[in-house]
Amino acid sequence: MIDQKLLRSAPQDVASNLERRNFAFDAQAYASLEELRKSLQVDVETLRAERNASAKQIGKAKAQGEDIAPLLASVEKLGVKLEGADASLQKLQEQLRELELGLPNLLHEDVPAGSDESDNEEVLRWGEPHQFDFKPADHVELGARLGLLDFDSAAKISGSRFAVMHGPLARLHRALIQFMLDTHTDEHGYQEVYVPYIVKTEALIGTGQLPKFEDDQFKTNDDPPFYLIPTAEVPVTNLARERIIEAASMPTKYVAHTPCFRSEAGSHGRDTRGMIRQHQFEKVELVQLVEPSASDHALEELTGHAETILQRLNLPYRKVILCSGDVGFGSHKTYDLEVWLPGQQAYREISSCSNYGDFQARRMQARWRNPDTGKPELLHTLNGSGLAAGRALIAVMENYQQEDGSVDVPQVLRSYMGGVERIAVA
RNA sequence: GGAGAGGUGGCUGAGUGGUCGAAAGCGCUCCCCUGCUAAGGGAGUAAGGGUUAAAAGCCCUUCGAGGGUUCGAAUCCCUCCCUCUCCGCCA
Numbered sequence: 156m157i158d159q160k161l162l163r164s165a166p167q168d169v170a171s172n173l174e175r176r177n178f179a180f181d182a183q184a185y186a187s188l189e190e191l192r193k194s195l196q197v198d199v200e201t202l203r204a205e206r207n208a209s210a211k212q213i214g215k216a217k218a219q220g221e222d223i224a225p226l227l228a229s230v231e232k233l234g235v236k237l238e239g240a241d242a243s244l245q246k247l248q249e250q251l252r253e254l255e256l257g258l259p260n261l262l263h264e265d266v267p268a269g270s271d272e273s274d275n276e277e278v279l280r281w282g283e284p285h286q287f288d289f290k291p292a293d294h295v296e297l298g299a300r301l302g303l304l305d306f307d308s309a310a311k312i313s314g315s316r317f318a319v320m321h322g323p324l325a326r327l328h329r330a331l332i333q334f335m336l337d338t339h340t341d342e343h344g345y346q347e348v349y350v351p352y353i354v355k356t357e358a359l360i361g362t363g364q365l366p367k368f369e370d371d372q373f374k375t376n377d378d379p380p381f382y383l384i385p386t387a388e389v390p391v392t393n394l395a396r397e398r399i400i401e402a403a404s405m406p407t408k409y410v411a412h413t414p415c416f417r418s419e420a421g422s423h424g425r426d427t428r429g430m431i432r433q434h435q436f437e438k439v440e441l442v443q444l445v446e447p448s449a450s451d452h453a454l455e456e457l458t459g460h461a462e463t464i465l466q467r468l469n470l471p472y473r474k475v476i477l478c479s480g481d482v483g484f485g486s487h488k489t490y491d492l493e494v495w496l497p498g499q500q501a502y503r504e505i506s507s508c509s510n511y512g513d514f515q516a517r518r519m520q521a522r523w524r525n526p527d528t529g530k531p532e533l534l535h536t537l538n539g540s541g542l543a544a545g546r547a548l549i550a551v552m553e554n555y556q557q558e559d560g561s562v563d564v565p566q567v568l569r570s571y572m573g574g575v576e577r578i579a580v581a
Numbered sequence: 582g583g584a585g586a587g588g589u590g591g592c593u594g595a596g597u598g599g600u601c602g603a604a605a606g607c608g609c610u611c612c613c614c615u616g617c618u619a620a621g622g623g624a625g626u627a628a629g630g631g632u633u634a635a636a637a638g639c640c641c642u643u644c645g646a647g648g649g650u651u652c653g654a655a656u657c658c659c660u661c662c663c664u665c666u667c668c669g670c671c672a
Contacts, residue, residue, distance in 0.1 A: 196631060200641045207641090210653040214599035223652080230652050399591070399628095520629090524591090529610075531628075 156517045157258050163189055172261045175268060175479040180258065188251055195244045202237045206230065256366055260514040262479055263451075263488035269478025275491070276478065281462070282471030284495045289558045293498025294549040295429040298324065300560035300580055304430070315427070316419065316434045318545075323578045327564065328437070328548045330571035332412050335439040335464050335541060343460045345410035345441060350390035352413055353381045358393045361519030363485030363511075370420040373434075383416035387440035388538045395444050395521035399531045405523055406445040406453060410541070413438065430545055431503065437544035443537040446523055447513065450487075450535035454510040458490045461506045461541040467567045470550050471495040473502050487512040492542070494550040505546045508539030 162169055166182035173180045209230045216223050267276045298304020303324035309317035320328055339345040353375070359365040359382055364372065373383040384390060391409050400407060415438050426432035441460060445453045458474070465472045477489040486509040493502035513533040516522070522531040555563040561579040564572050 193631080196641085200631065203642090204640055206652080210651095211599070213652055218599075227652055234652080401591085529626090 156255050156514060157261060158513070158517070159255070162255070169261065173259060175262055175266070176259055176482065177270065177480060178259055185254065188247070188254070192244070192247050192251060195240065195247060199237065199240045199244050202233065202240060206233050206237060209233070253366070256360065256518075259484045260363075260487050260512065262482065263510070263512075265476065266482060266488055267476060267478045270480040271478075272481045274478040275475040275481055278474045278476055278490065280471075280473045281466060282469065282495070284471050285497065285554060287497065287556075287558075291497035291553060291556060292560070293429065293496070294552045296498075297552050297556055297560060297562065298430075301562070301578060302581055303578070306429075313434075316432065318430050318433060320548075323572070323575060324548075324552075326572060327551065327562075327568065327578065328544060330564075330568045331547050331551070332437060332439060332544050333571050334467075334568055335544070335547075336410060336412055338464060338467070339410040339439070339441060339460060339541060343408075343410075343463070345408040345460075348391060348394070348409050348411045350387065350394075350411055350413065352384050352390075352416075354384055354389055354393070355379065355381060357519075358382075358389050358396075361393050361396055362389045362515050363518065364389065367484060371418055373416045373418050384413060385417050386415050386538075386540075387411040387413040387438060388442060391440060391442045392444075392515055392521075392536050392538060393519060395516070395534065395536070396519040398521060400444060400521075400523045400534065402446070402524055402526045405534070406443050406449065408444075409442045411440050411442070412544075413440065430549055433545060436546075439541050439544060441508075441537075441539050441541040444521065444523075445535050445537065446525070447532070447535050450510050450512060450537060453535075453537050454488060454490070454508060457537055457539050457541075458492070458506075458508040461492055461508055461539050464542050464547075465492065465494060465505070468547070468551065468565050470547075470554055472505070483507075483509060485509075485511055485514050487514065490539075494546070496550060496553050497556070498553045503546065505550065506540040506542045509537060511536045511538070 157169060162185060166180075166186055170180040170182045209226065213223050213226050213230075216226060267274070269275065292300070295304070295306075301324065303321040305319040305321065306317075309319045312319075336347060340347050356365060356379060359372065364385060372385060375381040375383075390413075391411050394409065395407075415436055417434060419432060419434065422432060430436075441457055443453050443457055462472070462474070472492050472494045475491050475493060477483075477486075477491060482489050489507060489509040491504050492506035492508070494505040495501075496503050512535055515536045516533040521534055521536065523534040524530070525532045551565060551568075552562050555565060557563065557577075559580060561577050563577050564575055569576060
């Protein structure tokens, strides 16, 4: 959510910032709603103050044994008037809140202008795409040749966009996750957390997936409904919900491994082949809760932590800064890490690292106590994949493939693989 | 799933219809005292919102959530959620 004070005091500034996203914020309409809200609220509060005062008076009179009948008569109509005014105020406030929940975050000044992903700007490239002296296969073919990646069974059990992994491939997948968790906890100072995979509406509103992206979520039939998490960002960031974190425990850095569930509505026909885009995948997620002045730097640091994983795996990647037309709804600034996939001869997203500023914090009332003011203030939230495990597995398979279809195990994963150095075709 | 007890400020915990946003304690902040340390004394200390250029002040809201009764609800009634204890069941 955007600061209401800013929306009121500088609606034009907000509008022009959001225009960079191609989002049209009707400042005029907002201002007139706001004005209505203000006068209604003053009315309601005046009525309430009146009521409170007379209630107090009645109490006093009664205590002194006086006749309260005339006093009662004088407040008779107050209740009805208040009820009516309050009802319209509440309706209006709901309307305003809905509008505010639908506004995307303001963009950081660093975010380059652009309309879609083709306008994202490359920040750096790391590593050289390996030159194969044969035509590199993609992970689907490699998985088939190994006999360890099975989409047919998955389709029978669950439908499209699911996969079954067998034996050493399943273990390699797990090894990647273990390696990432260990690196982030042992070397990067993150605290590992285990969190629920099913959450309620409020949690998703807090991180910004709701109300706008309902269609992307898997939802249960319960009343009220539950949702399967689309990313660990949701339960982990919500750890700060309605809390005031002491300055001494800032920054708070969490890492969690969870499955992620996405219904991928609207993406029909995109990446239908293979394991790139699934309804269910594993991810190691980094989340930081920081004081506002530290969030710019924290984004660089967090992105670096994700990059470390790619570097240790010796996977060529590039880092791009998302342009104004491609940044996510709630993000203030985002870097994507794209890993080189020889099977596609392309860089593909494997991590997305974002600074949300106070956008999520405001939605979930996540605060810290500023030692300078002694007051609770909104903190800043960041998150990033470190990394998406399914895609990391694809990247390892394709980059470490041999001509005979076997796949070498990256050096850093061998200890997690019981010393296995190569997954060979049976 | 059954029975019972609870949900109050950063924390512990009192409060059963009015002067209660709420005793007391802990914690925290500031001051005093003590040549260090330990201890002691005093004052302050919830959040959100409105009004304001801003502040002060004033006002509104909030005692798990939502409804209801009442001139007036932390307190009475209803529904729901959550926590704890015991039993059952289960991984």
